[in-house]
Every structure is written in C-alpha cells, then in structure tokens.
Amino acid sequence: xxxxxxxxxxxxxxxxxxxxxxxxxxxxxxxxxxxxxxxxxxxxxxxxxxxxxxxxxxxxxxxxxxxxxxxxxxxxxxxxxxxxxxxxxxxxxxxxxxxxxxxxxxxxxxxxxxxxxxxxxxxxxxxxxxxxxxxxxxxxxxxxxxxxxxxxxxxxxxxxxxxxxxxxxxxxxxxxxxxxxxxxxxxxxx
Numbered sequence: 036x037x038x039x040x041x042x043x044x045x046x047x048x049x050x051x052x053x054x055x056x057x058x059x060x061x062x063x064x065x066x067x068x069x070x071x072x073x074x075x076x077x078x079x080x081x082x083x084x085x086x087x088x089x090x091x092x093x094x095x096x097x098x099x100x101x102x103x104x105x106x107x108x109x110x111x112x113x114x115x116x117x118x119x120x121x122x123x124x125x126x127x128x129x130x131x132x133x134x135x136x137x138x139x140x141x142x143x144x145x146x147x148x149x150x151x152x153x154x155x156x157x158x159x160x161x162x163x164x165x166x167x168x169x170x171x172x173x174x175x176x177x178x179x180x181x182x183x184x185x186x187x188x189x190x191x192x193x194x195x196x197x198x199x200x201x202x203x204x205x206x207x208x209x210x211x212x213x214x215x216x217x218x219x220x221x222x223x224x225x
C-alpha cells in the first residue's frame with residue numbers, strides 16, 4: 036500500500052522529531068512512501084531557495100509532482116500541528132480525489148477548521164510523544180477500510196450515453212456521477 040506523508044517544512048522546530056517519527060512508523064509498518072518529506076526537512080531553507088531560483092517552472096513542477104503523489108497514494112497522511120496553507124491545500128485535494136485522508140496533530144494543537152469538516156474519508160487524530168506509533172498504526176488501519184472498492188457492471192449503450200452526457204454537464208467523471216446518484220437515492224430511502 037502506498038502512502039503520501041507530508042508536513043509543513045518551516046516553523047516546525049517543536050514537532051520536527053514527531054514528523055520524523057511518523058515517517059519511520061509508516062516505513063516500519065511496511066507501507067511504501069511515495070514522497071520523502073524527510074529529505075525536504077534536511078534541506079531546510081535551501082529547499083525553498085532552490086524553488087525560488089528555478090522560478091515559475093520549478094514551482095509548477097513541484098506543484099504537479101505533489102498532486103501526482105497525492106493521486107498515486109492509497110492513503111494520504113498530513114501532520115498538521117503547525118498551520119500551513121500549503122498542507123491545507125493538499126488536504127483539500129486529497130479529499131477532492133476521494134482518498135482516505137489522515138490528519139495528525141500533537142495534543143493541544145488541534146487544527147480547528149479541519150475539526151469541523153464532515154467527511155467519511157477524513158480521519159483527524161491527536162497524538163502524544165508516548166502514543167504516536169500506536170495512533171499512526173491504528174488510524175492507517177481505520178483509513179484502509181474507507182478506501183473505495185472497484186465495482187464493474189454491464190449497461191446498455193443508451194444508458195452509457197446518458198451517463199456520459201450527464202457527467203459532462205456536471206463536469207465530473209462517470210464514476211462520480213453514478214456515486215452521486217446512489218447517494219441521492221440512499222438519502223431518499225432514509
């Protein structure tokens with residue numbers, strides 16, 4: 036299983052050891068990291084200097100690579116004890132892509148805005164230095180159960196044409212359109 040894990044890079048002196056520990060726990064649980072946040076931590080300020088020197092092209096490349104990794108991962112994990120617009124944007128993208136999305140935060144540093152989010156794919160978990168490994172292990176197990184499952188079926192050409200037309204109208208994939216229909220039907224049944 037592939038996991039994308041990241042955190043803010045700047046201003047994290049108080050949690051850097053925790054970020055490194057989370058990375059190692061994920062690795063010890065035999066998941067594949069699709070990104071190396073530790074390399075960026077080790078580069079520190081020079082990481083941003085390289086981006087700035089490269090200009091728009093380098094920034095665009097970094098953005099595209101990050102989005103590709105979020106899409107590629109089975110589960111996305113974010114350490115959010117320190118506020119970050121960039122990490123917040125990545126969390127939103129992860130949720131948009133319907134990925135199981137884990138938000139970890141050190142006790143006493145709850146990300147208040149995210150705490151109000153209602154989404155079955157979002158897992159918000161508090162940890163301490165003492166229980167970090169157990170929390171990470173448990174929440175990944177929980178998130179694995181929320182991953183989408185593939186379901187194939189046969190339909191007539193006319194139904195397929197209808198689904199294609201309607202999904203284009205709403206600017207969504209055929210799968211997203213069918214999911215929406217099912218969810219609407221499910222709500223009516225309650």
